[in-house]
Amino acid sequence: MTYCVGLTIDRGLVFMSDTRTNAGIDSISTFRKMHVWEEPGERVIVLMSAGNLATTQSVVSILDERNKAVNERSPSLFEMPSMYQTARLVGNVVKEVIASSAPVGQSADSYFNASFILGGQIRGTEPRLFMIYPEGNFIESSEDTPFFQVGETKYGKPIIVRSYDKAMSFAESVKLLLVSFDSTLKSNLSVGLPLDLLFYEKDSFKVGFRKRIGQDDAYYRTVSDGWSNALKQALKALPDFPEN
Amino acid sequence: MTYCVGLTIDRGLVFMSDTRTNAGIDSISTFRKMHVWEEPGERVIVLMSAGNLATTQSVVSILDERNKAVNERSPSLFEMPSMYQTARLVGNVVKEVIASSAPVGQSADSYFNASFILGGQIRGTEPRLFMIYPEGNFIESSEDTPFFQVGETKYGKPIIVRSYDKAMSFAESVKLLLVSFDSTLKSNLSVGLPLDLLFYEKDSFKVGFRKRIGQDDAYYRTVSDGWSNALKQALKALPDFPEN
Structure with a gap:
């Protein structure tokens, strides 16, 4: 499994993903699930993936045009005039890859499935955040639903909700996401450290901050330990159930 | 879906279940999922269920011997010498009911599935807590795993973990469970109020406290609102992410 969150705030977009991939409980690996395409001054595109690793890697490779010789590559990702059209492009690639992996015949099912969070900004347009389904269609975030999660989403949802x-700072949003990830890490073995963090500042057209957060990261340890204690204190501070 | 939790503490057993049943998103009903058999001074048995409602109601009806005339009923549930044997009895009934509901042929699958939490105490033995699977087998709680959840378990797990x-009081454990249920209610439409609460005090051999908690319950409102605020405060109190 996987856990990825994309968050829209007034100041821009924040992305966080874990790196654990597993095929069964005894085959665990670390893979980057956050992919970034940057054309400074022009566009920043971030894609996070959950699902079958062969599918998600294929999608990224095709977007990178790795099926062409190195000097012939000019990813059409860099030619899209809007994030909406970028989402359509990614959706079409996802659909193709899954269709080509599906077993022959009627038994095609979800084994090769994958979901994606796509976010970014292209000069002349606003920052946008999309969730792309295995079928290739997608939805866009809005005021009412300002964030998307993919993968093992349930443990970490209540704290985000x-x-x-939306007025929070980058520093506050990273704190919120780390708490959400920490709850998930503590409850589910299929989500694992290190985490990839990226934030994109609105109208900057470059990657603002990018970091890999591991077990030894001092801030992560502070949040993880501090949150456990804070929860215990918060629970203690609530009045006990009146038995009578 | 459903959410039920059974918790063992030093002072006894605590049970909480929601009451929402749905067949699709547009067919929602309220059904009790907590069933109690009490023989004061002798035994208290609590059974909570998640899964197909026809299956879980069948299991309870068979345990009640509702297939016999009223004056011929003497549920064998009241004749079991230990909670372990009670769990075996319930497990066998579950297996039979699911097998009899399964479609004919090889396509039998999970549509009629149900899981149960069984807890209680019989004079001469310790209080025990079991989780019973659709296959009729079961596991027992231990020091390392002192609680069981069935149904929509993920949202409410991190706070319990x-x-x-185990030294907590009943009043504290109810507070903890209400927070766990509130997180789940806020995140998933298939879990709904009112909640059924029961606690059993060790060696009392009678139901200690039983209550249905609805939307208007003052204590529930205090916990729900208080917890939202407490979480916000706790998050605020943690240091923000150091960007540099």
Whole structure:
């Protein structure tokens, strides 16, 4: 499994993904699930993936045009005039890859499935965030639904639902996401460290900040330990159930 | 879906279940998922269920011997000498009911599935807590795994994992469970109020406390609102991510 979150805030977009891939419980590997295409001053595109690794790697390779000779590559990802058209392009590639992997005949099913979060900004347009389904169609974030999760989404959802605020700073949003990821890491073995973090500042047209957060990261340890204690204190501070 | 939790603490057993049943998103009903058999001074048995409602109701009806005339009923549930044998009895009934509902032929699958949490105490033995699978087999709680959840378990798990303490009082454990249920209610439409609460005090051999908690319950409102605020405060109190 996987856990990835894309968040829209007033100041831009924040992305976080884990790196664990597993085929069964005894075959665990670390793979980057966050892919970035940057054309400084012009566009930043971030794609995060959950699902079958062969599928998601294929999608990224095709977007990179790795099926062409190195000097012939000019990814059409860099030619899209809007994020909406970028999402359509990615959706079409996803659909193709899954269709080509599906077993022959009627038994085609979800084994090769994958879902994606796509976000970014292209000069002349606003920052946008999309969720792309295995079928190649997609939805866009809005004021009412300002974030998308893919993968093992449930453990970490309640804290985002409760504490998201679009006026939050990057530093606050990273804190919120780390708490959400920490709850997931503590509850599910299929989500694992290190985490990839990226934030994109609106109208900057370059990657603002990018970091890989591992087990030894001092801030992660502070949040993880601090949050456990804070939750215990918060629970203690609530009145106990009145038995009578 | 459903959400039920059974918790063992030093002082006894605590049970909480929701009451929402749905067949599709447009067919929602309220059904009790917590069933209690009590023989004061002798035994208390609590059974909570998640899964296909026809299956879980059948299991309870068979345990009640509702297939016999009223004056001929003497449920064998009241004759089991230990909770282990009670769990075996329930497991066998579950297996039979699911087998009899399964479609004819090889296509039998999970549509009629159900899982159960069984807990209680019989005079002369310790309080016990079991989780019973659709296959009729079961596992028992232990020091390492002192609680079981069935149904929509993920949203409400992190807070229990972090804050459970076997020395907690009933009042504290109800608070913990209400927070766990509130997180689930806020995240998933298939889990709904009212909630059924029961606690059983060790060696009392009678139902200690039983209550149905609805939307208007003052304590539930206090916990729900208080927890939202407490989480926001706790998050605020953690240091923000250092960008540099």
